[in-house]
Amino acid sequence: MVHERIDHRLGHGTDHGLDLESGAPVAISLGRLSDKVWPGPLSANGVGPRLAEVIGRLDDYYVTVDPRAKTRCIDGRHDPELDEAALGPQVPGGAPGSALAYRLGVDKDDLTRGTFTGDAEMMIESYLRLGLSPGGHRDEDAESGDGVGCGAIDGLQSVLDCMTNPMLVEDHKRLVKTILDADFNRDHYLRVMGAGLVLQSRSVGYFHGRGEIIDLLERKAPGSVSMLKGRHQEAFVVVNMVDGTTLSSNRFAADHGGAQAFGYDLWRSRQLVQALFPLPSHQVDRERFIHARVMLTIATLMAITDGSLQVLVRLTDA
Numbered sequence: 553m554v555h556e557r558i559d560h561r562l563g564h565g566t567d568h569g570l571d572l573e574s575g576a577p578v579a580i581s582l583g584r585l586s587d588k589v590w591p592g593p594l595s596a597n598g599v600g601p602r603l604a605e606v607i608g609r610l611d612d613y614y615v616t617v618d619p620r621a622k623t624r625c626i627d628g629r630h631d632p633e634l635d636e637a638a639l640g641p642q643v644p645g646g647a648p649g650s651a652l653a654y655r656l657g658v659d660k661d662d663l664t665r666g667t668f669t670g671d672a673e674m675m676i677e678s679y680l681r682l683g684l685s686p687g688g689h690r691d692e693d694a695e696s697g698d699g700v701g702c703g704a705i706d707g708l709q710s711v712l713d714c715m716t717n718p719m720l721v722e723d724h725k726r727l728v729k730t731i732l733d734a735d736f737n738r739d740h741y742l743r744v745m746g747a748g749l750v751l752q753s754r755s756v757g758y759f760h761g762r763g764e765i766i767d768l769l770e771r772k773a774p775g776s777v778s779m780l781k782g783r784h785q786e787a788f789v790v791v792n793m794v795d796g797t798t799l800s801s802n803r804f805a806a807d808h809g810g811a812q813a814f815g816y817d818l819w820r821s822r823q824l825v826q827a828l829f830p831l832p833s834h835q836v837d838r839e840r841f842i843h844a845r846v847m848l849t850i851a852t853l854m855a856i857t858d859g860s861l862q863v864l865v866r867l868t869d870a
């Protein structure tokens with residue numbers, strides 16, 4: 553049942569946009585990320601416009617992706633070079649951000665070996681080989697600070713800490729289950745969680761030098777690194793399941809008094825696994841990677857927000 557459903561979704565050509573789906577996209581509210589207080593500093597309290605208005609007009613801010621455009625991060629801040637006619641899909645941390653999901657969900661190596669930088673380099677090379685335009689970003693403060701300015705890369709250690717935090721695990725599982733819906737698989741969830749715990753025991757070594765990956769991305773794919781500006785002011789998280797579409801993040805913030813959205817194009821992760829693991833025998837790897845990617849996305853939101861943001865799911869009303 554679960555397998556059939558994943559196959560069905562993966563079978564959709566992602567270059568074709570909406571025409572393969574029946575019905576119009578709808579936005580569904582899941583309420584706040586949490587009723588509890590998460591460890592992250594970012595809060596939506598006081599910055600969010602009225603939820604009903606955002607839901608009613610969400611579709612106006614979704615556009616068709618340009619397959620040649622660089623992959624973007626879910627970061628909602630302003631990108632001065634963004635071209636709405638050529639937007640790439642949004643995933644946490646951009647292309648290098650997939651590397652930890654690969655390590656936890658799929659990699660068959662010993663978890664006591666390897667580094668994030670090595671895994672991320674392999675991921676960027678895979679993107680290039682498969683014709684998926686990689687991308688990542690810095691921010692304008694990164695020059696003076698320690699990190700690169702991408703919370704999904706700089707904060708990786710706290711992301712892993714959040715995912716394996718016993719105080720947060722119930723919230724974590726609830727959200728992962730809701731988002732994966734019928735595709736949720738308890739064994740995959742527990743396996744990725746266990747892999748996270750094992751990796752956590754040597755996370756300092758594994759994540760050492762992770763900031764270099766953005767330089768490496770720039771060298772391997774010139775022009776693929778964006779520079780984001782301004783403050784974080786995300787008040788919404790939108791998980792987008794509609795193939796081939798993405799959030800026009802600059803315009804969304806401009807029209808909502810500066811309130812931004814984290815846009816996660818979950819369809820892109822499904823497209824990526826189909827390209828990375830194309831054979832019928834790779835079914836389990838595809839499912840595990842998707843679990844790891846969604847699990848790390850929720851953990852990233854735990855590490856960077858206080859749980860007060862509103863979550864929306866955008867899907868096709870079949």
Ligand SMILES: [Zn+2]
Nearest residue numbers: 625627702703
């Ligand atoms: Zn980022």
